[in-house]
Amino acid sequence: MSQLTHRRLSPHILNRLIDEAPRDTLTLTDDHRRSLTARFRAVASTDHRRLDAWMVERAGQPYDTFRWSPATARRVIGNAALRRSRHDPTLTRFDAVALEVSDQLLRAVAGYSRPGSLASWLAQSSPSVVGLVSAEAANWATQLGEAAQGLEHAWSVAASDAYYDVARARTTLRGRRDLIIPRGLSRVLLRVRAGAPGKSAGPGLRADLTIDALAEPTGLAASRVIGLWPEAGVVLSVDGTMEDLRAGARDLVRTAAAFQRYRLAKAA
């Protein structure tokens, strides 16, 4: 049975959730991948679609047009800053944020950024907007850093989100992950979210769990995915059981179908 654990944020809750993660590891096989691909291909799409946990939580409702803002830039810079300050302990998270922002600006100046990227948006923004981006990123890095600091296990900041391209189904899945905590052969994932968890937060975490397993070349699933909502002081987690992985895959296919319906309705 699929299980969602709900806890209030307290100093040792993350350690407890990591310690209590299931020891058994599960692997998605080629058969699982083929079966999922067939289901996605059954939901025909003329355009390429990108699905993630947020779309699952919104039942396939398409995103508003994306625009860079301090709020959308904070996670990219904040995570990179925390990774940098972990590698160089002499740096405060705040200084690491400043260095990350400088790196982005340098990338734009050197011509290594494509139009529409974070680096080119920052380069076109006024210094005060860049300042606000730094403030947001410092909030994020501090928040994530506080969560990581209390961990009694080794941890690392995820180098990137998990991406899985579903072959011949014009579909890319994106699973968010902020911290990776190795646990035996497997790992526990931690993702930080803004706001408060809604009723569909569980399916969102399951989608991240499934996408992460699909993106792993061996198909090895994380033993647990922990969602942390610092603004609400709430922690949710789902285990890497086959039921949860299946539920996550089912939700993603349903989301693709709902997304297609929205698109067709809009076109009509």
Add this chain to the structure above:
Amino acid sequence: MGPAQGQHAQHDSGHDEHSKDGVEHVLTLGPVTGRRQTLLMTSLLNASPVNVMEVLRGERDERPIANTKAASGLRALLEDGIFEQLGPAPRDPPLTIRASSLHASEHTYDLSLTALGQVRGLLVTQALRLLSVRHEMDNAFDEALLAWRADVGSNELTSYVDQLESDEWARLRTDVTAHCVTLKRSLGPLSSRWLPRTSLRAHQRLAGGSVVLRDVIDLMVGTTTSDQASVALLDVTTSPLGEGAERVMRYHALIQTLRSSTVPLRTSMFSTATGELWCSDVDDELLTRAVDDVLGALRAMAAIP
């Protein structure tokens, strides 16, 4: 530092201000001058009497052990109080309490709640955020405005600002600049080692979602992972500190405790209108009073049909 100790130059004598709060600090626009004929005036001090960060950080050696046990008791008090008032039936939509719900008094009229007052407050908050990342502000108004627009995109208030007449625009610019000067002078150096975070949102659902407590803390320094209490909260307001300020300070401390399960070291409020800083150490009594404040506000809201 005692509770709600005023830091204004006029209050150097340091005597207890509790009894005087209601008389001195409340912005009461009575029958003498009509509301429409009265505007909030900004007074600029020649030298700032306080260094906000110095007061907030205090003496490192005197910090108590972090209290991580109080949150569950406070939550239980709130749940019991809400049940007594609202009963078991779920509320849809939920009753939402914000810091502004506690600020208001039926006998006062808060000019900061006007559209212009809100814009001024938002811009000063943006200025605080820029100062927290050591951004050199040459033109506080323009820079805060740019940052605000990048942050929120477009909404009712940005449209309101776009439609301001030139004289109102000039007044807003002057006003925001004056408030930012006071803020900049008073804030003091903000070390990156203090982990400054700005505009931190909090959201607490109680009574099965029938009541939602929302809050935004303008500036927070310190960490919740330390064995000693080190988190200090600062609310920056463009209004003079009134009788509701203490309630708001207590509310911030309560929400931070519920959110993180760690009681903050102190909570404070700084007025950029007067340069006044009120600061309180957070203890059990303060948090219990915050629970009473929330239940009082809820009682008032529930009474409205």
